[in-house]
Amino acid sequence: MIDFWLSAGLLLLAAVGFLLVPLLRGRKAQAEEDRTALNVSLYQERLQELEGQRQAGTLSDAQWRAGCDEAARELLADTEQASKARGTVLGRRVPIAAALLMPLLGYGLYLHWGAIDQVEQARTFAEQPRSIEEMTARLEARVQSDPESAEGWYFLGRTYMAQDRAGEAAKAFERAVGIAGRQPELLGQWAQALYFAGDKQWSEQLQALTDEALQAEPAEVTSLGLLGIAAYEEQRFQDAIGFWQRLVAVLPEQDPSRQAIESGIARARERLGEPTAPAAAGQLTVRVDLAAALKDKVQPGDSVFVFARALSGPPMPLAVKRLTVADLPAEVSLSDSDAMMPQLKLSGFERVQLVARVSRSGTATAGEWIGRSEPLASATREPQQLTIDSADGQAQ
Template sequence: MIEFWLAVGLLLLVGTAFLLIPVLRGRRAQAEEDRTALNVALYQERLAELTAQRDAGTLTAEQFEAGQAEAGRELLADTEANGPSRSRRLGKALPLLVALAVPGLAFGLYWHWGASQQIASLGQQPSMEQMTVRLQQAVAQNPDSAEAWYFLGRMQMGNGRPAEAAKAYEQAARLADRAPELLGQWAQALYFANGKQWNAQMQALTDEALKADPAETTSLGLLGIAAFEDERFSDAVDYWQRLLAQMPADDPARESIQVGIDRAREQAGQPAQAAMPEPATQPEVVNKSMAAIKVTVDLAPEVKAKVEPGDSVFVFARAASGPPMPLAVKRLTVADLPATVELSDQDAMMEQLKLSSFPQVQLAARISRSGVATQGEWIGRGQAIPSSTKEAQQLLIDSPEQAQ
């Protein structure tokens, strides 16, 4: 956007220069013409003096002719140095007024008939409120999409509306067969919506989540917080140690969890732990090293004519068999394609849902005119691949979304 207006300003500066330079040159020519007139006046005065002296008998005819010739040579030398005079000139004020009016007129005409609104919107990302409205429209149009309800829940939590987030997570959990990850998110939203007061519903949700998945990290972290607030420090230590065991050794959040454990141990009168426990080998986590998959995304020829350069493109990976929520997401535009991106554990939508947490994943790319990740017009899907794959993948967006 800044580069565009700099280019516009430069072009206007060049255009204005074409008008101002002749004005400046005109002033110089005017000065030269004034000097020439002065030289002619001096010549005429000199000639009058010579004539008077000849008439008075002071000069002979030969001296008069010699003086006249000398004055003529001086006049000729002066006028040749100045060059030919301009026969016509623009008015002094008119070119200057036009030069000043050009930028204002150009901006006015462009704003009225040009694409100023489209240019102004380039590079602008929708606000949280705008994205929330779009997601609400998406779930209204497709109320059976667990993915749409999940994204709406995340957005509402980001907006500081845990009560609305809890309702969205409830719908997502219902549609996704009560996936443990969603039960944990639902319980967490309820906890903040209830002023951080624990109740039986939250306990039931976390119990259900941990029964289905003992390593469900949101539930473990939430139960640890609730136990600490209720001064059940030994329980808090137990939950947080189980959470710590699920986290990779290089996870930066491990340190803060360990601080919580040390504080709970101190409050419980237990001896401080010498070092953080190494993450245990869990059957649920199939790849402890960070997964990273490179994928090149492009448009099918029949799709290129039906999309706009500013349409959003969401490239994501989800578990081939598991929760419907994306494990990693990257956002592009149609103008960026073809493009190569890398989806990795660092792009995880949820801490407990990473590429490395599932044996197989499926890649997909969706074009969305509305900018909502769950709602699009065109899509391309790949086959299930191991999450540990190192080979570059290809995705072609070639199918209408509604046909999937």
């Protein structure tokens, strides 16, 4: 805040300087007043001198009258000049009072209408927090000063979850939903916080929240992960595998959580007595690239979904991998282990089509650009080439 007050002080000094300029001219005004008094005194002496000359007989009445008129004209001319000079100068009291009141008035107005608290808050958030507790305190201060900030409540909820304060996190996410609307990501975070706050007991509210989130966004990662955890805790291992496979299918290759989720799938398979290694059947290799004409129309962080879907069958993809534009060109493998649902595997359909979609929003079902292959057998072993080269006119 020191630089702020220094700047304010300099501005006040400049304003006070303008008000004190008339005082610097006060000496000139005083000189004009002294000159006027001297002219009056000289005028009176001139009249006495003319009167003495008339009485002595050296001046006639006409000459005496002309001399008096000439002295009066000279006095009037000097007086008018002094009046003009004094008219341009303020009194001493007004500038001094204004100079004293200006800083106090400015400070009072700033306290009433200013934004010193926002300035201080912005400075605080610009500094790197030294601990998660400090970050939590900042976020709590932010939502107190701006309770209608959905972003503030969202990040506060995430911070509470990192501190195992699930109950407080649930309230924060609920506030965010109330402000920003029922967005899938917010619903998933809210459901997850409620689940851990309720000692991992599933409820109708949790089911309703996750159903709503996945209906709006089938690839909503928090809901998929939560449903997998809940199914595993209830020993519904097949359901857990299904949810987690759908989650792995939409996560980027470099996502650090992929390994943990795949380990969870392996543990669930072990509990079911299934082999942990995926079957080799139903595997397609595809090299994905972006048409040269589109490279200046996309961004490196845009999501790229590569999937295979049945030529005759359900519209849901049979196997999915997620990349980014920055990864292209890339070679990916699609197999039964990438299935979004256990009952819909690549090896279960004879003819499939390969699709690659660029989606800036990260939504697998709709995007901006797309590439499609010709129909091919799911048992094809030769690598396939797929180029994203067309506008994505509708969800596929």
